[in-house]
Amino acid sequence: xxxxxxxxxxxxxxxxxxxxxxxxxxxxxxxxxxxxxxxxxxxxxxxxxxxxxxxxxxxxxxxxxxxxxxxxxxxxxxxxxxxxxxxxxxxxxxxxxxxxxxxxxxxxxxxxxxxxxxxxxxxxxxxxxxxxxxxxxxxxxxx
Numbered sequence: 001x002x003x004x005x006x007x008x009x010x011x012x013x014x015x016x017x018x019x020x021x022x023x024x025x026x027x028x029x030x031x032x033x034x035x036x037x038x039x040x041x042x043x044x045x046x047x048x049x050x051x052x053x054x055x056x057x058x059x060x061x062x063x064x065x066x067x068x069x070x071x072x073x074x075x076x077x078x079x080x081x082x083x084x085x086x087x088x089x090x091x092x093x094x095x096x097x098x099x100x101x102x103x104x105x106x107x108x109x110x111x112x113x114x115x116x117x118x119x120x121x122x123x124x125x126x127x128x129x130x131x132x133x134x135x136x137x138x139x140x141x142x143x
Contacts (some may be wrong), residue, residue, distance in 0.1 A: 028103060031078055035071050037099045038079065041091040042071070054086045 042050060051064045062083070069077040079087070084096055094108045101107055109117060137143040 030100065030103060031075055032073055034084075034096060034099055035073065035079070037096045038084065038087055039071050041093045041095060042087065045091065050087065050090055053090055054083050057086045057089075058082055 047067055048064045051062050051067045054060075054062050054067065067079075067083075070079040070083070088094055088096055094110070097108045134143065
């Protein structure tokens, strides 16, 4: 005779709801604005040269015409993230990433500010270590 288990399957109920993430319909309809940001950054730069640099950096051929389509207002064409990163490297601008990250309530760290972030992390670690040391001294009556 088979044993019957009267347990509930809690596997699914313990998972975070996949669609319960606060995303509203259309809340990331940002493609046109992103394309405009890339286009503004490329103003005055020869797109033939940009396409050639993207091809060289990604080892994937992209023509000037394809680049123009990807940066046009046509939603059927979109630049991928790697192409966008190459464009940012070429132009020296992180604005396209800032534009996208704004929708995540985040921002880009400028390379020149990396040491300040590291300093803040080290100061926080120092504060935690000192607090632990003070707690041990207090516990042992050394303070």
